[in-house]
Amino acid sequence: MKTDAKKFLLQEKEIPEAWYNILPDMPVKPQPLLDPATKRELKADDLYPLFAEELAKQEVNTVDRWIEIPEEVRDMYKIWRPTPLVRATGLEKALDTPAHIYFKNESVSPVGSHKLNSAIPQAYYCKKQGVTNITTETGAGQWGAALSLAARHFGLELAVYMVKVSYNQKPYRRSIMQTYGAEVIASPSMSTKAGRKIITDNPNCQGSLGTAISEAVELAMSTPNCKYTLGSVLNHVALHQTVIGLEAEKQMEMAGEYPDVVIGCFGGGSNFSGISFPFLRHNLSGGRSTRFVAAEPESCPKLTKGEFRYDFGDEAGYTPLIPMLTLGHDFMPANIHAGGLRYHGAGSIVSRLKKDGFIDAVDIPQLETFAAATLFARTEGIIPAPESSHAIAAAIREANSAKEAGKHTVILFNLSGHGLIDMASYDRYFAGDLIDCKYNP
Numbered sequence: 001m002k003t004d005a006k007k008f009l010l011q012e013k014e015i016p017e018a019w020y021n022i023l024p025d026m027p028v029k030p031q032p033l034l035d036p037a038t039k040r041e042l043k044a045d046d047l048y049p050l051f052a053e054e055l056a057k058q059e060v061n062t063v064d065r066w067i068e069i070p071e072e073v074r075d076m077y078k079i080w081r082p083t084p085l086v087r088a089t090g091l092e093k094a095l096d097t098p099a100h101i102y103f104k105n106e107s108v109s110p111v112g113s114h115k116l117n118s119a120i121p122q123a124y125y126c127k128k129q130g131v132t133n134i135t136t137e138t139g140a141g142q143w144g145a146a147l148s149l150a151a152r153h154f155g156l157e158l159a160v161y162m163v164k165v166s167y168n169q170k171p172y173r174r175s176i177m178q179t180y181g182a183e184v185i186a187s188p189s190m191s192t193k194a195g196r197k198i199i200t201d202n203p204n205c206q207g208s209l210g211t212a213i214s215e216a217v218e219l220a221m222s223t224p225n226c227k228y229t230l231g232s233v234l235n236h237v238a239l240h241q242t243v244i245g246l247e248a249e250k251q252m253e254m255a256g257e258y259p260d261v262v263i264g265c266f267g268g269g270s271n272f273s274g275i276s277f278p279f280l281r282h283n284l285s286g287g288r289s290t291r292f293v294a295a296e297p298e299s300c301p302k303l304t305k306g307e308f309r310y311d312f313g314d315e316a317g318y319t320p321l322i323p324m325l326t327l328g329h330d331f332m333p334a335n336i337h338a339g340g341l342r343y344h345g346a347g348s349i350v351s352r353l354k355k356d357g358f359i360d361a362v363d364i365p366q367l368e369t370f371a372a373a374t375l376f377a378r379t380e381g382i383i384p385a386p387e388s389s390h391a392i393a394a395a396i397r398e399a400n401s402a403k404e405a406g407k408h409t410v411i412l413f414n415l416s417g418h419g420l421i422d423m424a425s426y427d428r429y430f431a432g433d434l435i436d437c438k439y440n441p
C-alpha cells in the first residue's frame with residue numbers, strides 16, 4: 001500500500017521490548033577480544049573490572065538473539081522515543097530523483113543525537129550493581145552529553161575526557177555536560193599518566209578519541225567503585241542502538257516500502273549498526289538483498305582503507321585487543337569538523353561483516369558533506385550534525401545514481417543528530433575556510 005505521508009509515527013507502547021543481537025545470526029562470528037599481555041581470549045568476567053557485569057555479558061553474548069530492554073530503560077526512552085521516520089520529499093524534489101528517500105530522525109533526543117540510546121542502559125546497569133562513579137571519553141561531545149543526562153538520572157558521578165580540538169571548537173557541548181552535572185576535562189590532560197606522556201611528546205597535541213579513551217580507562221581503573229563506559233565500537237553499544245532499526249522496520253512497513261539501500265555515517269559503528277542490523281537480519285536469513293552503506297570521512301577511512309587485524313581501541317594501548325578494521329591505534333586523524341567520526345577503527349562485528357561482504361563503505365570529502373548538509377537544511381528544515389552529513393552525502397550519491405539509471409530506489413538513512421551546536425563549523429564552511437583533508441597514513 002503506497003502513501004504520500006510525510007512522516008511515520010509509532011506509539012509509545014511500540015518502543016521495542018528487546019534489542020536485536022546480530023551475533024547469533026552471523027555466519028562467521030568475530031574473533032574474540034584478547035588480553036594484550038597474554039593474548040588469551042577474554043571472557044565476560046575478565047571484563048568486569050572495566051565494565052558493568054551485565055554489559056560485559058552482552059559484549060560476548062553470541063547465543064541470545066533478543067535481549068530484553070529493562071523497564072527502567074524503556075521508561076526513560078519514552079522521553080523522546082519512538083523517533084519519527086520521515087520521507088525527505090523536499091530533498092527528492094531538489095535532486096529530481098525517482099528514488100524515495102527516508103530518514104530516521106534520531107536528532108529529536110533531548111541531547112540531539114542517537115547516543116542516548118546506549119547511555120541510558122549503560123548508566124542503568126552500572127547503578128543496578130552498585131557502582132557510584134563512571135568515566136568516559138567524548139569526541140564532539142555528543143556521547144558525553146548523553147551520558148551526563150543518563151548519569152544524572154540514575155544518580156552516578158561522571159568524569160568526561162573531551163578531545164581537546166572539540167573542547168575548543170564546541171564549547172556549548174561542554175556547557176551541556178556541565179548543566180547535567182558532569183565534570184569535563186580537555187584531553188590530553190595532565191591528570192593521567194597517558195595524558196602526561198602525550199603532552200610531553202607533543203605539547204600541541206589536539207587529542208583524539210583514542211587518547212581520551214586511554215585517560216578515561218586509566219581513571220576508571222584507579223578509582224574505587226568506578227566503571228568505564230564507551231559510546232561506540234563495542235558490541236553492547238551496537239546492540240542498544242538497534243532500537244533505531246527495529247522502529248524503522250515497522251515504520252517502513254507503514255510507508256508500504258522496503259529499503260533497497262540503508263545508510264549510516266560511521267565513527268566507530270554504533271548508529272550505522274543500529275539502523276542496519278535489524279534489516280540485515282533479513283539478508284542473513286536469505287529473505288532480502290538490501291545494500292548497507294557506511295559513510296566515513298575521507299580523512300579517516302578505516303573501512304575503505306584500513307587493515308583487518310587485532311588492534312587496541314585506544315591510543316595508549318590500555319584496552320583489550322579488538323579484531324577490527326583499523327588505521328592503527330596511533331593514527332592521528334585530521335582536525336575535521338565531524339569530531340565524532342575521528343576514530344581509528346571499526347567495531348569487531350562491523351569489521352567482520354565488511355570483510356565477509358555483507359556491508360559496503362564509502363569515504364567522503366569534507367566539503368561534499370557540508371554541501372549535502374546545506375541542501376538538506378534548505379529542503380528538509382533540519383540542520384544536521386557534521387557527522388550525520390556524511391550519511392546525507394552518501395544518500396544523495398545513491399539518489400543521483402538512481403536518477404542516472406532511471407531506477408526507482410528506496411533509500412533509508414539515519415539522521416544521527418542535529419547540528420545546532422555545530423554552527424561554528426557551518427560558519428567556517430560559508431566563509432570558505434574549510435578544506436578537504438586527504439588520508440595521511
Ligand SMILES: *Cc1c(COP(=O)(O)O)cnc(C)c1O
Nearest residue numbers: 142232267268269270271340417
Ligand atoms: C558519535 C556520533 C556519530 C559517530 O558514532 P557512531 O558510533 O559511528 O555512530 C555519528 N553521528 C553523531 C551525531 C554522533 O554524535
